[in-house]
Amino acid sequence: xxxxxxxxxxxxxxxQVVTLGTRLRSFEEARVAIRELLGVELTTKLVExxxxxIGSERVAERDAAVVAWKELPLMGKLAAPxxxxxxxxxxxxxxxxxxxxxxMPETASSHWREYKAGxxxxxxxxxxxxxxxxxxxxxxxxxxxxxxxxxxxxHCTESTQESAASPSxxxxxAAAVSRARLAAPESTASQASRRELPKLLWRExxxxxxxxxxxxxxxxxxxxxxxxxxxxxxxxxxxxxxxNWTIWSDQFxxxxxxxxxxxxxxxTYVFAAAxxxxxxxxxxxxxERWIRAVWQGRVTEVIAELATRQQELGMPSETDGETSPRRxxxxxxxxxxxxxxxxxxxxxxxxxxxxxxxxMESAIKSLNRRVKGTEKFWSTRGGEALLxxxxxxxxxxxxxxxxxxxxxxxxxGTRSYSRRAA
Numbered sequence: 001x002x003x004x005x006x007x008x009x010x011x012x013x014x015x016q017v018v019t020l021g022t023r024l025r026s027f028e029e030a031r032v033a034i035r036e037l038l039g040v041e042l043t044t045k046l047v048e049x050x051x052x053x054i055g056s057e058r059v060a061e062r063d064a065a066v067v068a069w070k071e072l073p074l075m076g077k078l079a080a081p082x083x084x085x086x087x088x089x090x091x092x093x094x095x096x097x098x099x100x101x102x103x104m105p106e107t108a109s110s111h112w113r114e115y116k117a118g119x120x121x122x123x124x125x126x127x128x129x130x131x132x133x134x135x136x137x138x139x140x141x142x143x144x145x146x147x148x149x150x151x152x153x154x155h156c157t158e159s160t161q162e163s164a165a166s167p168s169x170x171x172x173x174a175a176a177v178s179r180a181r182l183a184a185p186e187s188t189a190s191q192a193s194r195r196e197l198p199k200l201l202w203r204e205x206x207x208x209x210x211x212x213x214x215x216x217x218x219x220x221x222x223x224x225x226x227x228x229x230x231x232x233x234x235x236x237x238x239x240x241x242x243x244n245w246t247i248w249s250d251q252f253x254x255x256x257x258x259x260x261x262x263x264x265x266x267x268t269y270v271f272a273a274a275x276x277x278x279x280x281x282x283x284x285x286x287x288e289r290w291i292r293a294v295w296q297g298r299v300t301e302v303i304a305e306l307a308t309r310q311q312e313l314g315m316p317s318e319t320d321g322e323t324s325p326r327r328x329x330x331x332x333x334x335x336x337x338x339x340x341x342x343x344x345x346x347x348x349x350x351x352x353x354x355x356x357x358x359x360m361e362s363a364i365k366s367l368n369r370r371v372k373g374t375e376k377f378w379s380t381r382g383g384e385a386l387l388x389x390x391x392x393x394x395x396x397x398x399x400x401x402x403x404x405x406x407x408x409x410x411x412x413g414t415r416s417y418s419r420r421a422a
Contacts, residue, residue, distance in 0.1 A: 051386070055388050058400075093360040136295040240265060303333065
């Protein structure tokens with residue numbers, strides 16, 4: 001006999017339901033797994049409602065922690081919590097994912113909504129007297145790989161799309177090249193070079209449908225709890241989205257987090273602009289020159305050449321699409337002008353700081369696997385609950401372990417589960 005929606009579950013079964021309901025792709029998959037692995041027959045609706053209920057409780061805990069953090073005096077926020085020792089190298093990163101909501105306003109043009117995500121990372125790395133890697137890694141000079149990366153991120157002009165059928169691209173299947181592979185030059189570096197790269201020790205994940213201002217407070221609160229305020233070295237990594245840098249400015253700038261724009265995103269803008277209005281072979285020489293300059297911190301030189309290229313092509317008109325050469329060059333020029341103060345890559349490498357958001361991209365991929373899909377629609381409350389639970393699962397501190405230990409103390413003294421669920 002199966003359990004109904006409103007029937008209570010044993011403490012152990014509660015944890016199993018939430019784990020499977022959050023980790024697997026759907027509540028239906030979780031229901032089947034519970035039946036086949038645990039021998040317990042639940043309805044899909046019970047799995048959904050109970051998982052979202054626990055997620056909402058975790059959201060309430062998170063929000064209460066933010067309120068308490070906001071009430072701290074400034075000096076309290078600048079210090080670490082009692083008994084917490086800050087890491088040597090702390091890195092915060094932000095990005096956005098997408099999911100569909102079923103309760104969007106009637107005026108909304110789409111059910112798709114961006115959610116915010118962040119990672120709080122502890123690295124181990126060496127510092128140097130000079131740039132330990134002054135030459136751009138060979139992987140960023142491999143034509144097929146760079147073309148595939150730019151295409152996957154969406155920074156391709158009309159001419160580069162046509163060049164995809166060229167003999168150069170035919171030599172290597174594009175589908176075999178993943179963004180994560182391209183974002184990690186250490187995979188092709190020598191063993192000596194790999195020793196110079198920051199080594200990830202620990203990762204915490206945050207995610208929410210909140211506004212960027214609210215999410216910035218959530219991220220800053222979690223960073224304080226982890227002792228990031230007192231880390232000796234600090235960095236904030238992001239792409240070109242303005243809300244990323246608003247969060248940095250509002251919550252992390254005064255803590256002396258060094259702002260760094262993701263090198264991979266900069267690379268794709270440079271590649272697209274170099275090839276704008278040219279065949280792949282024609283633009284490759286410009287790309288090689290420009291990406292070397294960006295890697296070595298000579299961004300102003302690339303900006304000057306892009307400005308000249310813009311004059312040659314002309315300014316974009318209202319009829320130019322996003323992939324038109326004029327529009328691509330204009331977009332890349334604006335991007336580099338806005339981000340150049342966050343692109344001093346030689347200095348970042350000298351201090352042992354990471355320069356890509358590869359770990360953030362990995363977290364977004366894991367979050368999207370659960371919440372994103374053309375057939376998946378969430379209420380705002382349910383979507384927030386699942387994002388919180390999935391972020392908890394991806395965090396090295398295992399927040400859910402502490403939650404399950406605390407939860408019984410908040411329950412009444414009555415028996416909270418039936419014999420059938422035990």
